[in-house]
Amino acid sequence: MTLLQLAGVHTYIGQFHILQGVDMQVEQGGVTVLLGRNGAGKTTTLKSIIGLLAPARGRVTLAGQAINGRPAYEVAQQGIGYVPEDRGVFVDLTVAENLLLAERRKGQLAARKAMLLELFPDLGRFWHQKGGRLSGGQQQMLAVSRALVPENKLLLIDEPSKGLAPIVVEQLAHAFNQLKSYTTIVLVEQNFWLASATGDRYYILDDGLTVHSGNMPDLIRDTELQARYLGVAAKGRAV
Template sequence: MSAIEIDDVHTYYGQSHVLQGLSLTVEAGENVALLGRNGVGKTTTLRSVLQLTPPREGTVRIHDEDVTGMATHEVAQRGVGWVPEERRMFSHLTVAENVRAAIPPDADPAERMQLAFDRFPDLEGLRGQEAGSLSGGQQQMLAIARALVGDNDVLLVDEPSEGLAPLIVEEVVEALEALPDDMTLVLVEQNVPMALELTDRFYVIDHGEVVAEGDSAAASLEDDRIRRYLTA
């Protein structure tokens, strides 16, 4: 069963035609990287999946259900977690409140909270601190923790290494490697070696379309399919 199926999607920002008939499929439990230069539509692809920027044409399916035109919170409730670019903490809420806000109403909050802190022990000591006061690395861990405490089996992660020191990036890589095996991961990342290391397959996007795809294990920065679309 496909976790995500995007079929001939056209998405606009006002008059700007960003996704121009993009199609891709991500199988359940698969880790997939979206590669490409800045501004080609990678983030918009994730936003279109969540219906944050709803496509004007085409369909988006989550677990074979058509979610096109659905409200974002309803898409999220179907098991889609989002770790956005620049983390987007609720900066005036505490670490614990940021996590609690993501726990579904029918789940045991204490149990889910402990689950998050077991996975990211560094956050437990910061639970009463305002999220806006955390370092970039701590915020990234919190953003991932927040996306995991829901009943999510699909994780959309956007530029997780952006603005982080190399040592912290290693911690983020470890956190993503430690995701449950049955979790589907869609990773948008400018750091191509890191993206290929973390994923099974990749798609290269250019001008709002998929222009290449392949197995991550067999690819590298020297791969012509990747290099020609990543250099200006």
């Protein structure tokens, strides 16, 4: 079943025409990786889905329902969790408060706490610390956990590996693979190791257009395609 669909999405930031007709189809379950060079429009695509940017043209549908042009909070309430590139951790809030904020119904965090701690055991130790005191990796775990507090059909995760130590990236890969049975993930990732270790399907964006898509194993084999669109990043096979 198609969970998320983008059809001919055009998005401007100021006067810049960033997305110039993005088409994408994300099936329920699994991890879809969005790849492409810096400035290809990956982050803008996520922002256009969650509603932080309003597409000027095109359609975004979630489970058949149009969500483009709706304010971000309404889109999120449809069941989308968003983890931005800068992680969006509230530095003056404790870990617990950061997570509580994501509740859409009272008691959701309590119901989910055990699962989150199993996924990221570190969180428990920092439960009452301020978000600003956490390391980058811990912040990333908090940000992903926060998207898991409500029952989200879809997670949008923007470059989780950025600036993190290899060991933390491995932990994230493990977590994403575990989450597959629970939700659908759209992952923007420059780190090809993390992309290939977790991805089921891929889309490649270039200059604001979707130029390639397919199953991840095919991309892993196709070094020519990797070199053409992913440049240097693709060479970083292992971390």
